[in-house]
Amino acid sequence: MTTVSDRTALAEQVRARVLRAIDERADRLVALSHEIHANPEISYSEHSAAELVGRAAEEAGFTTEVGAYDVPTAVEAVAGDGDLTVAVCAEYDALPDIGHGCGHNMIAAMGVGAAGALAEVSGELGLRVKLLGTPAEEHGGGKVDLLLAGAWEDVTFSLMAHGSTGPDAPADAMRSTAVERLEIEYTGRAAHAAGAPTKGVNAGAAATVALTALGLLRQQLSPNVNVNAFVSHGGEATNIIPERAIVQAEVRAYDLDEWRELRRRVLACFEAGAIATGCSWQHRRTEHPYAPLAPHAGIAEIWDRNLVGLGRELDPDHVVGGGSTDMGNVSQVLPAIHPLVSVLGQDAVPHNAAFTAVAATPEADAAVLTGAKALALTVVDVALDERLRAELLDLHKSRPAGATRTTLDD
Known part of the structure; x- marks a missing residue:
């Protein structure tokens, strides 16, 4: 019988291994962010970025496919065989003319870093880790393409993190239309x-x-x-x-x-x-419609706790809204979060050349590593929370076949 002290010891051990794995890969994750940033590719043209993400996943021991689900610039990489499947999303498309003015180079590196660390502890957590490289978030809706193709049918919950400026905010502060x-x-x-x-x-x-x-x-x-x-x-x-x-x-x-x-x-x-x-x-x-974000409250609370534990301060009054993301479509059909990680000390607004410059600064590199750690630690805590894990697995089992293969109707 597993005791509370046993679970606490396991949690401490696994969390330490996750943090160490990301620290050991820090230089490679920052290099990945910078390489994607230096070669911006717009929606459905992210061939170089997809290859970089796929190669990084292979080096981390994942079974990897570039061009997954008949989307040439999508990536699927899988490690572990537990009953709890998490999909970590990595975006990497840029904006026309502006380049990475929304910091998707950072998102890709955070996702790769978190997924790689989780793969190392998947056995202890009964976890199956799926890294999804999701193209065309700015225009097109790559995640909707993947939803319709069944990429989330075997997934219990999903998450990603997005770079921002200004103060850090709680996970549910990101309001999308x-x-x-x-x-x-x-x-x-x-x-x-x-x-x-x-x-x-x-x-x-x-x-x-x-x-x-x-x-x-x-x-x-x-x-x-x-x-x-x-x-x-x-x-x-x-x-x-x-x-x-x-x-x-x-x-x-x-x-x-x-x-x-x-x-x-x-x-x-x-x-x-x-x-x-x-x-x-x-x-x-002209493209897939996007749904509003509907973050899962329990997972969001765990993210907030981990971000604070990594030394960040959350401003509960800081609300970010007005934009849209195809992660909203994912959050409508299964438990998911899409929190923000701030590039501290910066105030450039997204979709502006000033943000493009910010997305490759040392402050952005620090946000990449913090975001990767917060994502990985959140998954660890979800996997070790017996009540929440059971709740998420029950939701997954009760979900009708094909329930995630959807987009917005009129």
């Missing part, structure tokens, strides 16, 4: 703009009416939602009535029901443009 990105196309009829304007049906005017309607709609919208749009194609020449116009739009809300209602109202604005001008119109999603 549902987001859908749409392309709206209007089709009219071309005609000479001066010689035969009455013979034309103006697709550009349809786009103008729609964007005006959106501007007016904003007066009645909740501050918890956001709509953005721009005309990506509006005509060919000044002397031709535009036959075709294309608008790019995105719809965001923190609440899924509110997002669905907002989507309905936004599409009505685009329909108004067609009705007013006599154009035909159609719309399509």
